[in-house]
């Protein structure tokens with residue numbers, strides 16, 4: 102993913118790092134007549150990446166879809182102190198963006214058209230989008246490394262390519278709360294590491310990022326905070342280090358975690374933000 106610069110051209114007011122961006126309380130989500138998320142509450146902060154962890158079927162995607170207002174829910178979800186339920190659809194879309202694991206998109210839209218969907222909420226009632234949209238779209242595509250896919254038909258792309266286009270669409274919304282469902286699931290190691298670097302840069306700009314993650318080593322390396330779900334309920338929340346230190350993670354996943362036991366990789370040009378610290382061989386630390 103490209104180096105950050107500024108997605109929006111101007112830093113947002115009220116983006117004090119550490120301030121609550123997203124507040125969830127007493128959340129309940131039902132699917133197919135079954136409660137799949139029950140009494141979940143947590144706060145996600147501006148400037149932080151929060152990992153949503155838990156085994157298959159724990160309710161991670163359902164939780165994120167409820168926050169994105171894709172699934173109905175009971176309980177409270179607030180963004181920037183405002184109840185999401187009370188927001189107009191376009192207002193909501195300008196505040197919370199969602200990158201799904203998979204898309205329902207079936208029609209043969211071009212990549213540009215898909216990314217441009219991210220701008221709809223900015224020009225409700227206008228016949229034509231303003232010219233200024235072009236720069237936002239180009240920047241979003243560049244950051245998500247989707248610019249090389251321009252001109253392609255979305256449905257003819259690989260899963261990883263689609264994921265980058267959907268990220269570009271989310272960035273194009275300029276929403277400061279980003280929800281990502283298994284964002285690296287289809288990405289090769291280079292794209293995955295550059296995505297994390299981008300997320301880290303966005304967080305530094307004051308974005309609040311929630312990412313559903315399966316690879317625990319990625320969660321440990323790249324997230325600040327974490328919540329752990331099991332069978333729809335919140336088992337643990339806090340800083341990622343604390344969540345990992347506590348024994349529940351091993352219990353919930355049914356595994357023994359061995360410190361330093363996994364292979365790790367980092368970008369050769371990772372510069373100031375290597376996940377594990379220190380300069381990579383040949384990277385020169387630039």
Ligand SMILES: Nc1ncnc2c1ncn2[C@@H]1O[C@H](COP(=O)(O)OP(=O)(O)OP(=O)(O)O)[C@@H](O)[C@H]1O
Nearest residue numbers: 132133134137155156157158159160161162163164
């Ligand atoms: N469309 C659906 N209709 C009915 N039940 C569903 C539907 N989608 C998911 N579920 C159920 O909801 C529960 C939570 O699913 P969810 O997809 O939120 O879990 P998850 O933690 O994201 O899982 P995974 O890690 O496998 O992606 C599961 O028991 C699942 O079977």
